[in-house]
Amino acid sequence: MTRIAVDAMGGDFAPSEIVKGAVWAAHDYNVAIELVGQVDKIKEVLNEISKKGIRSNRGGYYIKKIKVDLSKLDIKLTQADEIIEMGEAVGTAIRKKKNSSIVLAVDAVAKGSSDAVVAAGSTGAAMASSLFGLGRIRGIERPAIAATLPTRKEPVVLIDAGANSESSAEMLLQFALMGSTFVEKVYNRKNPKVGIMNIGEEEEKGNQLVKETHKLLKENTLGLNFIGNIEGKELFQGDVDVVVCDGFVGNVALKTIEGCSMMLFKLIKEQFKSDIISMVVGLLAKPFMKRIYKKINYEEFGGALLLGVKGITVISHGRSSSYAIKNAIRVAKEAVESGVCNKIAETLN
Amino acid sequence: MTRIAVDAMGGDFAPSEIVKGAVWAAHDYNVAIELVGQVDKIKEVLNEISKKGIRSNRGGYYIKKIKVDLSKLDIKLTQADEIIEMGEAVGTAIRKKKNSSIVLAVDAVAKGSSDAVVAAGSTGAAMASSLFGLGRIRGIERPAIAATLPTRKEPVVLIDAGANSESSAEMLLQFALMGSTFVEKVYNRKNPKVGIMNIGEEEEKGNQLVKETHKLLKENTLGLNFIGNIEGKELFQGDVDVVVCDGFVGNVALKTIEGCSMMLFKLIKEQFKSDIISMVVGLLAKPFMKRIYKKINYEEFGGALLLGVKGITVISHGRSSSYAIKNAIRVAKEAVESGVCNKIAETLN
Numbered sequence: 001m002t003r004i005a006v007d008a009m010g011g012d013f014a015p016s017e018i019v020k021g022a023v024w025a026a027h028d029y030n031v032a033i034e035l036v037g038q039v040d041k042i043k044e045v046l047n048e049i050s051k052k053g054i055r056s057n058r059g060g061y062y063i064k065k066i067k068v069d070l071s072k073l074d075i076k077l078t079q080a081d082e083i084i085e086m087g088e089a090v091g092t093a094i095r096k097k098k099n100s101s102i103v104l105a106v107d108a109v110a111k112g113s114s115d116a117v118v119a120a121g122s123t124g125a126a127m128a129s130s131l132f133g134l135g136r137i138r139g140i141e142r143p144a145i146a147a148t149l150p151t152r153k154e155p156v157v158l159i160d161a162g163a164n165s166e167s168s169a170e171m172l173l174q175f176a177l178m179g180s181t182f183v184e185k186v187y188n189r190k191n192p193k194v195g196i197m198n199i200g201e202e203e204e205k206g207n208q209l210v211k212e213t214h215k216l217l218k219e220n221t222l223g224l225n226f227i228g229n230i231e232g233k234e235l236f237q238g239d240v241d242v243v244v245c246d247g248f249v250g251n252v253a254l255k256t257i258e259g260c261s262m263m264l265f266k267l268i269k270e271q272f273k274s275d276i277i278s279m280v281v282g283l284l285a286k287p288f289m290k291r292i293y294k295k296i297n298y299e300e301f302g303g304a305l306l307l308g309v310k311g312i313t314v315i316s317h318g319r320s321s322s323y324a325i326k327n328a329i330r331v332a333k334e335a336v337e338s339g340v341c342n343k344i345a346e347t348l349n
Numbered sequence: 350m351t352r353i354a355v356d357a358m359g360g361d362f363a364p365s366e367i368v369k370g371a372v373w374a375a376h377d378y379n380v381a382i383e384l385v386g387q388v389d390k391i392k393e394v395l396n397e398i399s400k401k402g403i404r405s406n407r408g409g410y411y412i413k414k415i416k417v418d419l420s421k422l423d424i425k426l427t428q429a430d431e432i433i434e435m436g437e438a439v440g441t442a443i444r445k446k447k448n449s450s451i452v453l454a455v456d457a458v459a460k461g462s463s464d465a466v467v468a469a470g471s472t473g474a475a476m477a478s479s480l481f482g483l484g485r486i487r488g489i490e491r492p493a494i495a496a497t498l499p500t501r502k503e504p505v506v507l508i509d510a511g512a513n514s515e516s517s518a519e520m521l522l523q524f525a526l527m528g529s530t531f532v533e534k535v536y537n538r539k540n541p542k543v544g545i546m547n548i549g550e551e552e553e554k555g556n557q558l559v560k561e562t563h564k565l566l567k568e569n570t571l572g573l574n575f576i577g578n579i580e581g582k583e584l585f586q587g588d589v590d591v592v593v594c595d596g597f598v599g600n601v602a603l604k605t606i607e608g609c610s611m612m613l614f615k616l617i618k619e620q621f622k623s624d625i626i627s628m629v630v631g632l633l634a635k636p637f638m639k640r641i642y643k644k645i646n647y648e649e650f651g652g653a654l655l656l657g658v659k660g661i662t663v664i665s666h667g668r669s670s671s672y673a674i675k676n677a678i679r680v681a682k683e684a685v686e687s688g689v690c691n692k693i694a695e696t697l698n
Contacts, residue, residue: 087551150612151612152612152615152616162548165548165554165555165556166556166557197601199511199514199596199597199600199601199604202436205514206514206597207514207515207597208515210597231604231608232600232601232602232603232604232605232606232607232608233604233605233607233608233611234608235605235608236608236609236611236612237608237612245601247548248548248555248556248559248598249597249598249601251548251581252546252548252581252594252598252601252602253581253601253602253605254581255548255580255581255582256581256582256584256602256605256606256609257581257605257606257609258581258582259580259581259582259583259584259585259586260584260585260605260606260609260610261609261613262582262585263499263500263501263585263586263645264610264613264641264645266501267501267641267644267645268637268638268641271637271638271640271641272637278637281630281633281634281637282637284630284633284634285630285633285634288617288620288621288627288630288631289617289620291620292613292616292617292620295616296612296613296616
C-alpha cells in the first residue's frame with residue numbers, strides 16, 4: 001500500500017486539521033499514513049477522532065461528520081521534536097532543525113518508509129528540505145511548483161507557481177516538460193497542450209525571457225505539444241493543459257486569482273445580507289453558490305506538486321482544512337502511483 | 350470647457366459604441382468632444398442618436414435609453430482617413446499612417462484643440478502615438494499604464510499594467526511616483542499608500558528587480574508613503590492605494606483578474622440555468638448579482654491612464670461599450686482638471 005508522510009505540525013491549523021485530514025484520507029482512499037510531529041499532540045487529536053469522529057468544514061460551507069475506526073487504518077507515528085515556523089530563514093532552519101517535522105517527513109521518503117510527503121507549513125522549508133533530502137532528478141536544473149487551477153472545463157496546471165524567483169529559458173523549458181508529464185501521467189490526458197504565459201498572442205510579444213522560452217518550446221525535441229502564448233484571461237477557458245511561466249509571475253498570478261475569487265465571494269455574501277429580502281434570496285441561492293464554490297475552491301485540488309526532485313512533495317495551502325489535507329494526500333497518492341518522477345527522468349535521458 | 354479627443358474608429362464596436370459613449374459623456378458630464386475618424390461613418394451614428402437616442406447595454410445587464418439633443422452639445426468632428434488595426438506592427442503603423450484616427454486624435458491634444466485622448470483600439474498604437482505625439486514628461490524614463498481595480502473598499506491603482514515588458518528599479522520608482530500622484534490628484538486621497546507587488550511579505554523576498562525597487566522606495570525622498578510588499582491576494586483588500594510592478598507582471602495580473610471574474614460570473618450564470626428551480630432562484634438573485642457586477646465591472650473605471658507623457662491618454666478596453674467610453678471620458682476629464690501631469694513634472698524637478 002502506498003504510504004504518505006504528513007508533516008503534522010505545519011499549517012495554520014496544525015496539528016488538529018492536518019491529523020484529521022490524514023485520517024480521513026486513510027479512511028477514504030486506501031492509503032497508509034506516516035504522521036510526523038510531536039507524537040503526544042498527534043495522539044490527542046487521534047483520541048478526539050476516535051471519540052467524536054471527524055467534523056469537516058469545507059471552506060465555511062460544508063459540514064459533515066465521519067466516523068472512523070482507527071484500528072482498521074494503517075497509521076504510523078514518527079516523533080519530531082522541532083517545528084520550522086512560518087517566516088523562519090529557510091536555509092538556516094533546515095540545517096539547524098534536523099529534527100523538525102518537515103525535515104523528518106522528507107527523510108521518511110528518502111529512507112523509503114514513505115512514498116511521498118504532504119506539507120502545509122512554510123513553502124520555502126518544504127522546498128528546501130525536499131531538494132536537500134531527496135535530491136534533484138538528473139538533468140533538472142531547478143525544481144518547480146505545479147499548481148492546479150480551475151477553469152470552465154478541465155483544470156489547468158500552472159508551472160512554476162513560485163519555487164524560483166529568477167529563471168532562465170532553459171529552466172522554463174524543463175518546467176514545461178515536468179508540467180506536461182504531470183498532466184499526462186496524473187490527470188491522464190494525452191498529448192497535453194502547453195502554452196507560455198504572455199502579455200499578448202503574437203510571437204514577438206513579451207519580455208526577453210518569454211521570447212527566448214517561446215523559441216525553445218517551438219523547437220523542442222522533447223515531444224511537447226506547444227501551442228504558443230496564453231494571456232491571463234485565457235487561463236480559465238480550459239483550452240490549454242499546462243501554462244509555463246517564471247516563478248515570480250506564476251506566484252503573483254496564483255495569489256491574485258485567490259484574492260480575486262475571495263473578494264467576489266465576500267461581495268456576494270455581503271449582498272445577500274443587506275436586508276431581509278436579500279437574506280431570503282441568499283438562502284435560496286446558497287446551494288447554487290456552494291456548487292460553484294466547490295468547483296473553484298483550492299481545497300479541492302489539495303495542494304501543488306514540487307516537481308523535479310526525486311520523490312513526490314505536495315505543498316498545501318497554509319490555511320488548509322482537514323478537507324484540503326485529505327485531497328492533498330489523494331493527489332500525492334495518485335502522483336506516486338502514476339510514476340511521474342520516473343517518466344520525467346526517462347524523458348531527460 | 351474641457352475637450353476630449355476620442356478615437357472614433359478604435360475598438361471592437363467602433364464607431365457605433367464609441368460615438369454613442371462620447372455623446373453620452375457630453376450629455377452627462379458637461380464636457381466638449383472631438384470625434385476623430387471617418388466623418389461620414391460618425392455622422393451616420395450621430396443621425397441614429399438624434400432619431401433613436403442612446404440605448405445602453407452595460408455588460409449585458411443594464412439597458413437604458415437616453416434622449417439627446419445634439420444641438421446643445423459641443424461636438425467637433427475631425428476627419429481621419431486611416432485606421433490602425435489591432436495586431437498591426439505599431440512602430441511602422443504610426444509612422445506610415447499619419448492620417449490614422451489615433452495619430453490625429455493625439456495630434457489634437459498636441460496642437461491644443463483638445464485636452465486629452467480616449468482610445469479603445471490597439472493599446473500599442475495609443476501608447477506609441479502618445480509617446481511620439483506628446484513627448485515624455487522631463488525626467489520620466491518611460492511612460493506606464495495605471496489601471497484602476499476594484500477592491501472590497503476603495504479601488505486600487507496598479508502601475509505598470511503593461512506599457513513596458515522590461516523595467517529597471519529606477520523606472521519602477523518613477524511608476525510609484527506617477528501612481529501616487531494620480532491617486533492623490535484624481536481620486537483625492539491624501540498621502541496614498543504605495544506597495545510593491547511581491548511574492549511574500551518579507552523584505553528579502555522576490556526577484557532582483559523587486560529587491561532593488563524595494564530599497565529605492567524605502568529610501569525615497571520623493572515623499573512617497575511606501576508600505577512595503579503586497580501579495581496578489583492582498584490586492585483586493587483595499588488597504589493599499591497604489592501597487593507598483595513591472596509591466597509584464599502587471600499585465601498578467603490584470604488579465605488574470607479579468608479572466609477569473611469572467612469565469613466566476615459565467616459559472617454563476619450556468620448554475621442558474623441548470624433547471625427550472627435554479628432559473629427561478631437565478632431570476633430572484635439577478636438584482637443582487639447586477640449590483641456586484643457593477644462594482645467589479647471594468648467598464649465602471651472606463652480605462653487605464655498612460656502616465657508619463659505630456660498630456661492625458663486614456664486607454665480603454667478593446668471591447669468597450671458606450672457605457673465604458675462614457676466613463677473613460679469622465680476619467681480623462683477628471684485627470685485633465687486635476688493637473689496630474691503638471692504635478693508629476695513638478696515633483697521631478
